Amino acid sequence: MVGLAVFAVYPFIDVLALSFSKSSLGRPFQKWPVAANYLALARDETFRAALVRTMIFAIPVPLIEMTLGFSVALLLHSSLRGAGWIRGVILLPLMTPPMMVATAWKLILAPAGGLLDGVLLRTGLLDQPISFLGTMPWAFLSVAVADIWQWTPFVAILSYAALQGLPEDVVEAARVDGASSSNILWHITLPILAPTLLAILLLRVVIAFKLFDLVYGLTFGGPGFDTTVAAFQVWRTALAQFDIGLASAQTIIFAILVSLVTLPLTWLHRYSEAHAG
């Protein structure tokens, strides 16, 4: 209980109180303008757009990662030759520090001297370089691609671990009964693994909502505000503009949004656990 109070309740109350105050980084709680920060947010198109953009990112991107990651896990599970070293290699993106991931992709996507533009120009697919990080929709897609590259291995490894726990006798019995691989996948594997896969998806959605480092390193929220997601906007307000009161209000609104979006996933997870197998 003490731990919960120290690590969860106190920070929440602090952020909540800050959100109703005029606070700078150095001088918190200067005034209590009550709802001024929330009223300012209601008028703030930039923050609203950042929330929408976050949802556009945080829902489809984890779904793509789930699809790719689970497919890789199935391949590894099906006694693929060299699966051992492949498991090691695919973990590399996950183990790379996020700012290094951003730096690597920035070098790949740079319009002058970038690897991708260079290849496309040399092969004649382009006659002039594309500014992948400076124009839309490329900038948003680039962040998504880098995120998928970084996090798909996470999904793959967890899914692979889940597949290892699949009861072999059930699968064997289905095979003996003449079930095809696709039938086994849809009617045995996925139903049994659903609670685990939904837990992985939930985890990824929550992490994707908090996207910050790739945006910071790749686009700095640009071009314009086109890749400014909520976490990046909160950071800017707090640590570039030093308006801690407003940043706290943004954090509260953002937390409510994340809760609302992930609530159905949580219910689905509970339902699948209750009805698994």
Place this chain on the structure above:
Amino acid sequence: MSLLRSMGLPGSLTRRRFLAGSAAAGAVAGLGPWGARAAPNLSGVTLNLMVIQPHVVGGRMVGEAFEKATGAKVNVIAVPNDQILEKVTLDVQSGANVFDVVDYWYGLLGAFAHDGMIVDVTDRIAKEIDGSAFLPILWDPYTLAEGKRWGLPYDGDSHVLFYNTEILGRHGLKPPETWDEYLATAKTVTEAQKGNGIFGTVMLGRKEPFQIGCSYANRLCGFGGAFLDANGKPLLDSDVSIASAQAMLDVAPYAFPTPLETGFEQGLPAFLSGKAAMIEFWTDLGVNAQDPKVSQIIDKWDVTQMPVGGSNTKHRASLNAGFGLAISAGSKNPDAAWELVKFGCSPAMNLSQMVTPGTGIDPVYKSTLESEQYKKAAPKVQAAAQQALNGALVWPNGAQAAKMLQGWADQLALVLDKSKTPEKAMRDTQAMWVELLGG
């Protein structure tokens, strides 16, 4: 601001040049700010000097010379230049109190002072410092906030226009005198040589005040504008303010691709490798452009004042960036920290750093700006810096400046992104500034 960070080569300059710089700083150790008096004995005292990353080499010079002079131990701690206030505030608020001396951007001076993160040194300055020795344009903006003095000028930054003589010569072009000529020059070079990877200009357009803000401020000066009027009222919806944003938008298609992605890290290597004909940059680039370790344009560059525009005919520079040293509110030894502030900002140390490549330090004294050593080390730049620092445009630096400048940088990015017209963006900036300044 320094070439080091811009080049992404933090280590390449440090060893040999630092040793050379240290030798110069060793001479400074004997001079310091104490004149004929003996240097204070600070044996057993340890001081932590927080510097921005571009000032690491200069900070080490200060630290080493101060150690020799006083016997104190100085640890130089580098932080990213966009995280100064954050680091100091968290240090003081957490009670960690690691930093004794802080390398602050003058644009954040009001915020530092308002939040009580640095120590009021009004009385110390009145007793020990001759403020008139500093460049007059720097003295108040770098030290004065809320009616008190908080530190001493350390790095007097302003932009000048560097150009590649070989590229311009190839096209029969002269360095631009006006922003229209600048646009024409950039267009000519880019259209002719884009296929070879050579562009007419580099425009810093990354969405940070230090980057896109500097590009705008250069044009605002050129068009004869200002940020605030004499009463402190914002002027960003004036015709010249809008024209300045328009000038950025006009040149963007001919700049090193793409301006919104271009910060020091991308722009400077492009210029030093001969891939860009022009760049607006800090004066210390002139010392580094002759260095074979980082430059491929040795003796192929020159420098001139910022162009003028509209009906304005008077060249004027902007105080883009610029830093001072102050005592952190968390310092456990403010008296010793003050000695380090005075030492780091002394004329001898300023000159020593100005002529050492990689320090990122520019003149803050009239005497150092006009010194023979500086003229000898950077003859082209010295003349340009002398003109630039005469009556340069000061950026807002009150308690609200951080928010004002970030919001302004955002709006400029929207102009380059073509999400907003220059007129709309500047009017929105004006409205935001008026609100923040309580107008």
